[in-house]
Amino acid sequence: MESCYHHFSSSLSSIHTLKKPSLLPITVINTNLSSSSGRRCYIVTNMMKPSMQEAASAFSYKKFIHFALEETRKHTHLSPSPLQENFSHLMAMDGKTELQMLSYEASKIRLLRSLCVxxxxxxxxxxxxxxxxxxxxxxIFCAxxxxxxTMNIIVLDLNPLHDIINQRDYKEKYYKCLIPxxxxxAELLPWGGKITSESLRFFSPIVIWTKFSPSESKHSALYCAFKEYLKVWLELMDQATEETRGPQIMCNLEAQHRYLTWRAEKDPGHQVLTRLIGETRAKETIRKFLFNGVDELGSKTFLDxxxxxxxxxxxxxRKRSVxxxxxxxxxxxSRxxxxxxxYG
Structure with a gap:
């Protein structure tokens, strides 16, 4: 039984089996997207369709990061995270590929972080x-x-902090109005194939799990979805009230730690990071940066x-689907x- 994480991991593993091209390092582009961030997103397909190679090379995830930061700053003040001192960029062992990292925090945000290769x-x-x-x-906002x-493998979701099957009040609170x-x-980014309940328990009813061949129209559809999901998350953040009850805060803390513990152990990016920067640095990047908090927010282990x-x-x-x-x-x-x- 294959999960989306299995598909994701298998494809990530292909990075170093493909013909090696000349590689270019990543640079941060300080383009201000605020002027266009409020416009409606339209999908436009050129009359002359580019090849898959051209479509992929013309597309960049850096604009997703730029939009996320600009849009978030409209709702809250972002301060650089202390993690930025140790995790800003890493050069791969090939001496050419750069891993670009950003991290911030805010009054309601413990960590906003991105990794781009x-x-x-x-x-x-x-x-x-x-x-x-x-x-x-x-x-938890997850992209x-x-x-x-030749292929895009996508997971975009507002990962539920608590069990949305048995805790219907939590589901009603955050997801009832988001189903449309x-x-x-989902009409433009349909279900991507087999997924097991192991992965499913960390996804919401509005999860976008999809696979598609590169094209301008599909990339535009993904960018639209990313922007709308982020805007919805930020609106939820604006409306969120601070919990003052100690037991509930501890419940939230453990729920997030459980999520981080799962991702730190089973995340499919572990293989590609190991190939790029070695086992030691990959483990540190996963536990200290990508899923920061797994060693600080709780003492329970993965097997707990x-x-x-x-x-x-x-x-x-070590299998991902058991x-x-x-x-x-x-x-x-549809409801x-x-x-x-x-489910479990």
């Missing part, structure tokens, strides 16, 4: 996440995108949260109700 042959990776402070039970000259948004974008992954010798089963049913189509109906018969 871009190569001249069209291979690109974007991992952008926004984690709320534990005083707020906000969802995990991987692009080659998810359905709208997910005992079903324990092997007979007490080690962690339990649960596989879903080949979207397992939520956002889960229609699978085996």
């Amino acid at each position: 871009e190569q001249s042959d069209g291979i690109q990776v974007l991992d952008l996440g926004i984690f709320p402070r534990p005083e707020f039970d906000l969802p 995990n995108f991987f692009t080659t000259a 948004l998810g359905l709208k974008h 949260y997910f005992p079903e992954y324990e092997c007979e010798d007490g080690t962690i089963n 339990i649960g049913k596989s879903f080949e189509s979207r397992p939520w109906d 956002g109700e889960f229609i699978g018969d085996n």
Whole structure:
């Protein structure tokens, strides 16, 4: 049973099996997108369609990062995170490929961080996440995108902090009014194939899990979806009230730590980071930057949260799909109700 993380990981592994091109380092472009950020997004397809290679090479995830920062600054004051001192950029072992990292914090945001990798042959990776402070039970903004000259593998979601199957009050609070948004974008970015309940338990009813061949229209559709999902998350942040009850704050804290623990152990980016910067630096980047908090927000281990992954010798089963049913189509109906018969 394959999950989207399996597809993502398998494709990431292909980076170093492709023919090696001449590589260009990433540079930060200080383009101000505020003048166009309020406009409606339209999908435009050129009369002369570019080849897949041209479509991929002409597309860049850097504009996603620029939009995210500009839009977030309209809602809150962003301060550089202390992580920026140690995680701003890394040069890969090939001496050519650069990993560009940014990180910020705000009054309701514990960490907004991004990792971007871009190569001249069209291979690109974007991992952008926004984690709320534990005083707020906000969802986690998640954008995990991987692009080659022939394929895009996409996960875009407002990952639920709490169980939306059994905690219906949490689902009603954040997702009830967002179902039309998810359905709208699912028309242009349809379900990407098999996914197991292991991955599904960290996704919401509006998750965009999709795969598509590079094209201007599809890239435009993805950019539209990214902007709308981010704007919705920021509106939820504006409306969020600070929790003052100690037990609920601890509940939020543990829920976020559980999420971070899962991602730090099972994240598909581990393989490509290891190939780019080596095992030691990859592990540090994952635990200290991408999923910062896994070593600070709680003391429970991966097996404390997910005992079903324990092997007979007490080690962690490294497979990403060991339990649960596989879903080949979207397992939520048009009202956002889960229609699978085996969630956990």
